[in-house]
Amino acid sequence: xxxxxxxxxxxxxxxxxxxxxxxxxxxxxxxxxxxxxxxxxxxxxxxxxxxxxxxxxxxxxxxxxxxxxxxxxxxxxxxxxxxxxxxxxxxxxxxxxxxxxxxxxxxxxxxxxxxxxxxxxxxxxxxxxxxxxxxxxxxxxxxxxxxxxxxxxxxxxxxxxxxxxxxxxxxxxxxxxxxxxxxxxxxxxxxxxxxxxxxxxxxxxxxxxxxxxxxxxxxxxxxxxxxxxxxxxxxxxxxxxxxxxxxxxxxxxxxxxxxxxxxxxxxxxxxxxxxxxxxxxxxxxxxxxxxxxxxxxxxxxxxxxxxxxxxxxxxxxxxxxxxxxxxxxxxxxxxxxxxxxxxxxxxxxxxxxxxxxxxxxxxxxxxxxxxxxxxxxxxxxxxxxxxxxxxxxxxxxxxxxxxxxxxxxxxxxx
Amino acid sequence: xxxxxxxxxxxxxxxxxxxxxxxxxxxxxxxxxxxxxxxxxxxxxxxxxxxxxxxxxxxxxxxxxxxxxxxxxxxxxxxxxxxxxxxxxxxxxxxxxxxxxxxxxxxxxxxxxxxxxxxxxxxxxxxxxxxxxxxxxxxxxxxxxxxxxxxxxxxxxxxxxxxxxxxxxxxxxxxxxxxxxxxxxxxxxxxxxxxxxxxxxxxxxxxxxxxxxxxxxxxxxxxxxxxxxxxxxxxxxxxxxxxxxxxxxxxxxxxxxxxxxxxxxxxxxxxxxxxxxxxxxxxxxxxxxxxxxxxxxxxxxxxxxxxxxxxxxxxxxxxxxxxxxxxxxxxxxxxxxxxxxxxxxxxxxxxxxxxxxxxxxxxxxxxxxxxxxxxxxxxxxxxxxxxxxxxxxxxxxxxxxxxxxxxxxx
Numbered sequence: 001x002x003x004x005x006x007x008x009x010x011x012x013x014x015x016x017x018x019x020x021x022x023x024x025x026x027x028x029x030x031x032x033x034x035x036x037x038x039x040x041x042x043x044x045x046x047x048x049x050x051x052x053x054x055x056x057x058x059x060x061x062x063x064x065x066x067x068x069x070x071x072x073x074x075x076x077x078x079x080x081x082x083x084x085x086x087x088x089x090x091x092x093x094x095x096x097x098x099x100x101x102x103x104x105x106x107x108x109x110x111x112x113x114x115x116x117x118x119x120x121x122x123x124x125x126x127x128x129x130x131x132x133x134x135x136x137x138x139x140x141x142x143x144x145x146x147x148x149x150x151x152x153x154x155x156x157x158x159x160x161x162x163x164x165x166x167x168x169x170x171x172x173x174x175x176x177x178x179x180x181x182x183x184x185x186x187x188x189x190x191x192x193x194x195x196x197x198x199x200x201x202x203x204x205x206x207x208x209x210x211x212x213x214x215x216x217x218x219x220x221x222x223x224x225x226x227x228x229x230x231x232x233x234x235x236x237x238x239x240x241x242x243x244x245x246x247x248x249x250x251x252x253x254x255x256x257x258x259x260x261x262x263x264x265x266x267x268x269x270x271x272x273x274x275x276x277x278x279x280x281x282x283x284x285x286x287x288x289x290x291x292x293x294x295x296x297x298x299x300x301x302x303x304x305x306x307x308x309x310x311x312x313x314x315x316x317x318x319x320x321x322x323x324x325x326x327x328x329x330x331x332x333x334x335x336x337x338x339x340x341x342x343x344x345x346x347x348x349x350x351x352x353x354x355x356x357x358x359x360x361x362x363x364x365x366x367x368x369x370x371x372x373x374x375x376x377x378x379x380x381x382x383x384x385x386x387x388x389x390x391x392x393x394x395x396x397x398x399x400x401x402x403x404x405x406x407x408x409x410x411x412x413x414x
Numbered sequence: 415x416x417x418x419x420x421x422x423x424x425x426x427x428x429x430x431x432x433x434x435x436x437x438x439x440x441x442x443x444x445x446x447x448x449x450x451x452x453x454x455x456x457x458x459x460x461x462x463x464x465x466x467x468x469x470x471x472x473x474x475x476x477x478x479x480x481x482x483x484x485x486x487x488x489x490x491x492x493x494x495x496x497x498x499x500x501x502x503x504x505x506x507x508x509x510x511x512x513x514x515x516x517x518x519x520x521x522x523x524x525x526x527x528x529x530x531x532x533x534x535x536x537x538x539x540x541x542x543x544x545x546x547x548x549x550x551x552x553x554x555x556x557x558x559x560x561x562x563x564x565x566x567x568x569x570x571x572x573x574x575x576x577x578x579x580x581x582x583x584x585x586x587x588x589x590x591x592x593x594x595x596x597x598x599x600x601x602x603x604x605x606x607x608x609x610x611x612x613x614x615x616x617x618x619x620x621x622x623x624x625x626x627x628x629x630x631x632x633x634x635x636x637x638x639x640x641x642x643x644x645x646x647x648x649x650x651x652x653x654x655x656x657x658x659x660x661x662x663x664x665x666x667x668x669x670x671x672x673x674x675x676x677x678x679x680x681x682x683x684x685x686x687x688x689x690x691x692x693x694x695x696x697x698x699x700x701x702x703x704x705x706x707x708x709x710x711x712x713x714x715x716x717x718x719x720x721x722x723x724x725x726x727x728x729x730x731x732x733x734x735x736x737x738x739x740x741x742x743x744x745x746x747x748x749x750x751x752x753x754x755x756x757x758x759x760x761x762x763x764x765x766x767x768x769x770x771x772x773x774x775x776x777x778x779x780x781x782x783x784x785x786x787x788x789x790x791x792x793x794x795x796x797x798x799x800x801x802x803x804x805x806x807x808x809x810x811x812x813x814x815x816x817x818x819x820x821x822x823x824x
Contacts, residue, residue, distance in 0.1 A: 042433070215662070216659075216661055216662050216666075228755070230755070230756075232654050232659045233654070233655075233657055233659065235655075237654050237655065237756075238757070239638060239756060239757020239758065240638045240757050240758060240759040241757055241759075242757070243754075243757040244755065244756055244757040245755065245757075246754050246757070247754060247755060249754050250751050250754055250755075251674060251675055251747050251750060251751060251784075252673055252674070252675070252751075253673050253674065253675045253676075324673045327671075327672075327673050328672050328673055328674075328751055328755070329755060331667075331668055331669045331671060331672050332650070332652070332666065332667065332669060332672075332752055332755055332756070333659065333661055333666050333755070334660070334661020334662055334663055334664070334665045334666035334667075334668070335661065335662060336662035336663075361671075
């Protein structure tokens with residue numbers, strides 16, 4: 001048994017904990033003096049001096065001159081150096097790659113989106129593309145690769161976060177059991193994290209969207225697929241095999257009522273997803289000329305909003321399915337809010353319909369709302385996930401890498 | 415002239431001494447928790463489990479030795495080193511009481527500091543279920559147990575009680591329950607504390623059973639699992655990442671109204687059993703049986719319990735088999751849906767109906783047929799009706815431990 005494994009309580013770690021407290025204060029309240037930090041943190045003045053020196057050495061704080069004197073020597077005002085480094089967020093979509101670069105305050109400093117064609121969507125090609133694009137974004141900010149302190153990638157698939165392995169990505173070819181984390185670690189020197197996109201979107205909403213301050217909430221995304229990001233006890237919950245929130249396979253009564261014979265798994269996802277809605281609309285259209293032409297699933301809901309009776313019927317049907325899902329989630333988890341996101345889920349008419357259906361229910365009273373970040377939720381969640389480990393990584397005492405996970409709850413054992 | 419006392423502000427920013435005190439309290443609590451988690455009786459605790467520096471750990475251990483809560487044990491067979499194996503929780507340091515307030519029975523257990531049950535007491539709550547009456551019964555039961563074990567009153571350190579309803583553990587209030595008459599917003603914790611003058615914890619009974627199974631039962635050491643209580647009603651106690659989940663309003667796991675295929679179609683009226691509950695709850699099963707019997711006009715054998723009905727199915731009774739199949743199918747749907755949402759590795763079935771073996775077998779068969787993409791493991795509670803009591807004892811021990819930890823500050 002190596003002694004290094006006992007980490008907690010050793011002086012370097014204690015200093016690190018104190019450093020985290022001070023950094024959090026500086027980041028939240030803005031520039032202030034050492035005396036302010038002593039007062040706000042409850043740490044002793046020598047500790048603060050010691051830790052501030054440590055932070056300055058890491059390049060994370062900087063004195064910005066003297067403040068107003070209250071009688072004695074004017075105090076040095078300290079500020080958090082958000083420009084010390086940057087973090088990058090990447091979203092791998094079914095046909096695109098999204099990028100967001102942010103400083104250590106989480107302020108956007110660069111953004112890009114490229115489409116992803118067939119031949120260029122193999123795992124090695126995607127890795128190369130990510131490497132090139134992130135380096136481009138850094139260059140535009142006159143930053144070198146040394147500035148990049150963290151990279152988080154969101155993938156529409158089940159992800160073993162601990163090992164950085166993408167289990168299966170149905171939307172892209174050749175993506176099954178891809179060690180994406182390992183592949184990208186060869187491209188970058190910084191910490192690379194791979195995460196399920198819905199889990200990231202939920203964290204994005206928690207960070208700066210519609211779920212700020214919510215300790216228990218669920219984010220449901222309905223787009224090409226259907227999934228849920230579950231937040232319990234203030235952290236994302238991934239389950240025993242990383243598949244928590246795979247609600248596209250739920251068995252709800254409205255499915256068996258409408259399609260009593262079909263019970264293939266994933267049926268719910270196929271009906272409720274964008275493709276399912278389009279398919280229903282098109283097949284109805286073939287039978288009757290009264291159906292207008294539509295381009296995407298949201299168009300059908302727009303038609304319903306405009307009063308088209310057929311579109312209204314279809315909307316009602318899908319809303320019934322969704323209401324069943326919402327009800328089951330509410331009973332199992334008792335979240336304070338359930339947010340709807342994704343291309344289909346983020347439609348106000350769908351929300352209105354679901355709310356109406358839930359009104360009749362005496363149980364599992366839950367607030368349902370729309371995602372506030374829309375299509376950028378995944379990227380912001382990735383930035384949020386990247387920030388703390390990136391900053392605290394700079395403070396790491398020489399030695400074994402610190403498990404940053406204790407900051408936000410432990411990940412499950414694989 | 416009267417000298418004016420200069421009062422120090424009670425609340426101030428914590429100084430160095432204060433922080434040291436708090437750290438010591440945390441260390442002591444952590445050491446005690448480790449002894450409980452790894453059941454000191456079963457051997458030593460490997461170094462890596464401690465998460466404390468050796469100096470702080472030994473400071474905490476010597477404090478606990480000095481106070482008499484730890485003792486040197488003769489059990490030194492552990493491979494983790496003599497230092498770890500040499501200590502154990504001193505069982506006789508004090509005692510705790512666990513209480514399970516059920517719809518029909520009140521059960522009380524007295525345990526030592528190792529959680530060994532020294533005595534049990536029970537009484538009916540059918541006629542005497544008002545909060546005051548229940549508290550009075552608990553007081554009587556505790557007195558009886560202490561007398562029987564020849565223990566002085568002051569050896570009691572803490573009590574924990576579970577109630578069959580929505581329970582706000584922070585506030586110590588049982589918000590609502592449909593099983594006990596007159597229980598609405600009952601401040602159970604303060605009632606217990608003033609009746610017995612010891613610290614108390616209150617918890618929902620199903621979550622309490624989940625704690626019991628996690629500590630000493632079928633889910634020992636498993637961080638993600640669901641305890642499903644099937645009795646008169648149906649509810650789930652969910653462990654996620656090693657912690658119970660409560661939800662925003664303390665109602666997580668109240669799945670009696672869950673929507674799964676095969677339930678009654680009509681919208682459920684308030685106060686009626688939920689759609690899931692009406693099919694797989696004990697009363698729902700009995701009603702289906704009575705209804706079925708009168709329908710065929712053959713053998714009206716009333717007064718059968720759900721478990722007896724399921725046993726009949728195994729013996730070849732057609733009606734019983736139909737009921738069993740329907741219940742198992744719905745239970746399988748519920749298990750399947752919950753496991754999709756939570757991706758938990760284990761379901762532990764408990765409660766009067768949940769312990770039925772025919773039900774377990776049939777439910778497993780249905781689950782195997784679904785198979786994709788999750789395959790939850792299903793098992794029966796190993797503590798049976800004692801799950802709640804064991805959970806209550808663990809909660810009471812935790813309460814007692816936290817009080818001892820507080821002493822470390824003095």
